[in-house]
Amino acid sequence: MLETSARLLRLLSLLQAHREWSGADLARRLGVTPRTVRRDVDRLRELGYPVNASPGTGGGYRLGAGARMPPLLLDDDEAVAVAVGLRTAAGQGVEGIGESSVRALAKLEQVLPDRLRRRISALNAFTVPMLRAPRNPVDPVILAELAGVCRDGELLRFAYQDHGGQTTRRSVEPHRLVCSERRWYLVAWDVDRADWRTFRVDRITPKPPHGPRFTPRTPPADDLAAYVSKGVSTAAYSARAVIRLRVPVQRAVEVVSPSDGVLEAEGPDSCLLRTGAAGLDVMVIHVMMMGFDFEVVEPLELTAHVKATRDRLSRALGDPG
Incomplete structure (x- = not known):
């Protein structure tokens, strides 16, 4: 009986991990005959799991949607990944997801074996999140x-x-x-x-x-993330510019978020930033706050604003020239 129960759990795990299995593949994985697989599938159905079967040479078994969600069977790495994901889900900008994540995490941690609980506890204890609260949570x-x-x-x-x-x-x-x-x-x-x-x-x-x-x-576009980044950081603004940042693109990515602009690698020591702002004066401050040496590629009008900002800062430091 214990062997049969363990095999049923293994069968359920396989069905959850793969979209569709042939009877022969399941029999091979479980080390039993196709006839035993059919009996085990019938037992799962009796327990309320909606296992669908399609006939023919190209058919097989798949776990369907039921009236309630069946228990999930996770391996060690999957359990740790789910726990970490639940802890960080509150920063994803979805309204109410934080409370739901806490409830789901409590259920998961209740059944985790000690070895996994210790791994997750260590990760949580020695990790400091630096997540900004979402501006407008999504329902x-x-x-x-x-x-x-x-x-x-x-x-x-x-x-x-x-x-x-x-x-x-x-x-x-x-x-x-x-x-x-x-x-x-x-x-x-x-x-x-x-x-x-x-x-x-x-x-x-x-x-x-x-x-x-x-x-x-x-x-x-093939890269929809870059397409949206360009739309929200550049195309949405009346003032647009191309700036050469005097740092490798790998360094710029650490500071420039997708909402700040679109980065393009140019060479080993520089990259191009395509960005937008409400006005050229605002853009100067925006680029300066990134903390990188830079050069204006276009438009030419932006260079005049950079010089005006330089002169203003010089006067603030007591340099009349």
Whole structure:
């Protein structure tokens, strides 16, 4: 009986780890016959686990969705990864996720073996998080709804509030969600404007029903993270510039976040920053605060603002020249 119970747990673990298994593969993994696999699958079904089977040479077994979530079976590395992820989830900008993470973590730690509990406790005790609070937390229900229409390829209708507070109605073909340091964005094809757009999720109020389904378009870029970064750090501003930073791009990445601009490697000792700001004076301060030596590539007007800032600082230090 103990052997059978252990085999059932192993079978459940395999079904959770892989989308679909053939009967022969499961039999090989478990060291039993295909007939025993079929009996074990029937036992799991009797226990309430929705194991689906598809016939034919290309068929197999897969764990389906049931009325309730079955217990998850994790190996050591997976358990540690989940625990660490739950502890840091509060910084991801999703409203209410912190409390849910704490509850889930408490359940996980209750059943962890001592060896894993000690590993996680050491990591927590000697790690100091430096996470900034999200500016505008996102409702997880809305986030899940947007992910669903992206997955299903359904037309999405919503009310959108722009940075000026004006609300408009939008109909879009949703493509992907992109998460930055403290914000979530939806990349979608705007049907009325016939162009790709990036929307802040915290400003979206869905207006169901959704649909009909649409044929997915070629995305606006292969690297959607870079595409969104350019949109929120450069394209959204009236003043734009290209700055040469006198440091390797690997060093610049440590300071320049995706919301500050888009970095491009130029050589071993320099990189280009494409960024934007509300005005050229603001941009000068923005770039100076990065702490790197720099050179203005474009526009030429920005060089004049840099010189004016230099002169202002010289006068503040008592140098009349």
